[in-house]
Amino acid sequence: MKVVFIEDVEGVAQGGQVKEVKPGFARNYLIPKNLAVPATHDSLQQLAKLQNQAEKGRTEKLNDMTAIGKRLDGLRLDIEMSSGPGGRLYGSVTTAIIATKLSELLGTTIDRRIIVMPESIRNIGSFTSKIKLHAEVIIDIEILVHPTDIDPEAFIQQLAAQELDPDEVTKVEIDTDISEIDDSVSEVDGESSENEDTELQDEEQAESKTDSDTVNIVDEIKS
Structure with a gap:
């Protein structure tokens, strides 16, 4: 069904346009809401007038929405x-x-x-x-x-x-990283100290064993 749009219908047509639409859409929605009229000989004769009216309505609507936008x-x-x-x-x-x-x-x-x-x-x-x-x-x-x-x-x-200050967040992250590094260093130092103590004990035990073996040999020679 061909209709002449009186007002803009978003996504469909602008006021003053002549367009073919589905009959049900025209009869049940466009025409009852005065958004369009059937494209008859009389309406087509008034097309220029309808286009001017649509342009005027478009301008008024933009002005109204701009005013509401300023309030919002x-x-x-x-x-x-x-x-x-x-x-x-x-x-x-x-x-x-x-x-x-x-x-x-x-x-x-x-x-x-x-x-x-x-x-x-x-x-x-x-x-x-x-x-x-x-x-x-x-x-x-x-x-x-x-x-x-x-x-x-x-x-x-x-x-x-x-909400945390971004600088404070950065400071917390840096402090955490430094703390983790310090903990890692402490663990390494602890492991090194333990290893040194173990090596020293092994050396002392080895020296003690050597002295004991020497005494035993001397006793055997004397006997």
């Missing part, structure tokens, strides 16, 4: 969740939960499909998610998932306290 830019979204040992959540933070929180914050409906996350969040902590408001407006927001019994700011301080 640098935003930290706090989400309170119950958690167990090790910070594992009882449940998970999904794109639907994030969309609901953003909608409440902005006072406008946010579609969960514009929230880009590789997978649901299953632990407490700080995370980053991309929000694709428009092909030209993609922003990052911070998502802080904190336990129900801890204030967000206090939880941030806890997270900061758990």
Whole structure:
């Protein structure tokens, strides 16, 4: 079925385009939502007008999404969740939960499909998610998932306290390496000392045996 698109439909067509689509897709989705109209003689005669309207709508949408993007830019979204040992959540933070929180914050409906996350969040902590408001407006927001019994700011301080200074980490690694070297040297010195003591004892025993043999020979000669 051939239709004229009134508005942009991502991945399908732009407003003002004439395109062949499946009849069911046109009748059940595009036409009821006023995204397209059948490509009749009258609609084709108004094609230039529809293209201008689509371009105007495209510009307005970009401006609206840019304004929302500015409000969200640098935003930290706090989400309170119950958690167990090790910070594992009882449940998970999904794109639907994030969309609901953003909608409440902005006072406008946010579609969960514009929230880009590789997978649901299953632990407490700080995370980053991309929000694709428009092909030209993609922003990052911070998502802080904190336990129900801890204030967000206090939880941030806890997270900061758990992070080690890179210089301190390097110092610990260096100290550990030096300690291991010292232990190795001590072991070698200990083994060398033991070997020297053993050799000295062997020499003393050999000398004692030689003296004893000499005395026995002298006694035999005298007798």
